[in-house]
Amino acid sequence: MDSKRRNFLKVAGLTAIAGIGAPSAFNMLLKGEALASSGGGHGEAAAPSGTRWGMVVDVKKFAENPELANQCISACHTVHNVPDFGNAKDEIKWLWVEKYPNAFPEHSQDKRPDYVQELPIMVLCNHCEKPPCVRACPTKATYKKKDGIVAMDYHRCIGCRFCMAACPYGARSFNWRDPRGKDENGNPFIKAENPKFPTRMRGVVEKCNFCTERLAIGQLPACVEAAAQSKALVFGDLNDPHSEVSQVLKANFTIQRKPSAGTHPSLFYII
Amino acid sequence: MYGKGRIIPALIIFLGLMTSPIWLQLGNASKTPKPEKPKDYTECVEPTQYMRETHMLLLNQWRDDILREDADMERNDPKRVGHTANGTAYVRSLQNGCMNCHTSKKKFCDECHEYAAVKPYCWDCHIQPKEAM
Numbered sequence: 001m002d003s004k005r006r007n008f009l010k011v012a013g014l015t016a017i018a019g020i021g022a023p024s025a026f027n028m029l030l031k032g033e034a035l036a037s038s039g040g041g042h043g044e045a046a047a048p049s050g051t052r053w054g055m056v057v058d059v060k061k062f063a064e065n066p067e068l069a070n071q072c073i074s075a076c077h078t079v080h081n082v083p084d085f086g087n088a089k090d091e092i093k094w095l096w097v098e099k100y101p102n103a104f105p106e107h108s109q110d111k112r113p114d115y116v117q118e119l120p121i122m123v124l125c126n127h128c129e130k131p132p133c134v135r136a137c138p139t140k141a142t143y144k145k146k147d148g149i150v151a152m153d154y155h156r157c158i159g160c161r162f163c164m165a166a167c168p169y170g171a172r173s174f175n176w177r178d179p180r181g182k183d184e185n186g187n188p189f190i191k192a193e194n195p196k197f198p199t200r201m202r203g204v205v206e207k208c209n210f211c212t213e214r215l216a217i218g219q220l221p222a223c224v225e226a227a228a229q230s231k232a233l234v235f236g237d238l239n240d241p242h243s244e245v246s247q248v249l250k251a252n253f254t255i256q257r258k259p260s261a262g263t264h265p266s267l268f269y270i271i
Numbered sequence: 272m273y274g275k276g277r278i279i280p281a282l283i284i285f286l287g288l289m290t291s292p293i294w295l296q297l298g299n300a301s302k303t304p305k306p307e308k309p310k311d312y313t314e315c316v317e318p319t320q321y322m323r324e325t326h327m328l329l330l331n332q333w334r335d336d337i338l339r340e341d342a343d344m345e346r347n348d349p350k351r352v353g354h355t356a357n358g359t360a361y362v363r364s365l366q367n368g369c370m371n372c373h374t375s376k377k378k379f380c381d382e383c384h385e386y387a388a389v390k391p392y393c394w395d396c397h398i399q400p401k402e403a404m
Binding site: 143145151153154155177193195196197198199200201211216 | 334335337338339341351366370394395396397398400401
């Protein structure tokens with residue numbers, strides 16, 4: 001009879017484990033928790049609700065007018081008191097120009113005509129729908145707002161730079177030096193301070209904030225305003241099918257940066 | 272007492288040195304800070320006593336509301352634009368709100384902060400009004 005008791009205990013034990021484990025496993029799958037942490041990929045984004053700010057960059061128009069990119073960059077960097085340290089190692093950039101092979105490394109570069117290789121691609125924070133930087137931040141200094149903007153609270157940033165490692169687009173810069181300081185010739189790193197916006201301090205990470213402070217008072221982002229005449233940058237609500245940006249997206253073939261990262265950027269490019 | 276000629280003067284000097292911080296600061300002890308109030312405005316966003324005690328919490332609350340919760344706000348949402356007891360609208364912002372009325376950091380903020388020996392890091396990033404520099 002001993003062997004029978006042994007078998008009975010085995011079956012009873014397995015049944016108990018299955019009974020306790022199965023409901024929690026089912027719950028996790030049903031609630032989608034397991035998907036939330038590993039989902040993404042190439043599929044469709046989640047059903048839209050509320051505002052989601054996004055932008056279309058018309059690269060052709062930047063190629064036609066080589067000065068335009070610099071105008072946008074300087075508008076952005078002036079409004080946000082972005083310091084210019086004068087060397088690439090310490091560089092702080094919210095908005096900058098990248099070459100096609102660097103901006104779109106996942107797209108085939110094979111047999112591309114030369115002009116494509118030289119296209120000036122305006123790049124900035126993609127304000128991803130699934131931002132990896134937000135998941136990496138240990139202090140919730142960076143977070144996704146309800147309007148889709150991935151924003152930062154510099155008060156909380158401890159300068160660990162996990163977000164910089166997590167960002168697939170290199171959109172974040174670290175303040176290795178004091179942005180309020182001066183170079184060896186006595187020129188301040190911030191050429192002209194905008195008194196309406198703060199600077200940052202040494203030891204924090206910074207990036208494009210989609211001009212959330214300007215949107216709040218009904219203004220367009222600084223770069224969009226600088227490119228308004230050429231309509232090279234179209235900004236608006238991606239969730240509103242009647243917005244200008246949605247119309248442009250409907251009428252044109254656009255690509256996004258590193259789609260396989262599964263981050264669902266809010267930025268689209270017309271090449 | 273043996274050697275009182277040296278011991279007593281030495282004791283007096285010792286006591287004098289030990290208590291010197293007390294009587295050297297006698298005149299200064301009663302000097303309370305007098306932050307300069309704006310001339311054009313008579314009321315702040317909250318009663319004076321509340322502002323004295325809890326302005327730091329109020330600023331933290333503003334910061335969290337504006338930075339994190341502003342997505343759903345209308346342009347004149349009370350979360351972004353507040354109203355004083357008498358109905359004057361104000362922007363909930365240190366740099367663009369408080370310092371519109373309190374135009375001098377030196378004469379207002381520093382007055383108490385130096386007295387209380389607190390060193391808030393507001394101005395490491397926020398730009399203080401030009402007049403104060």
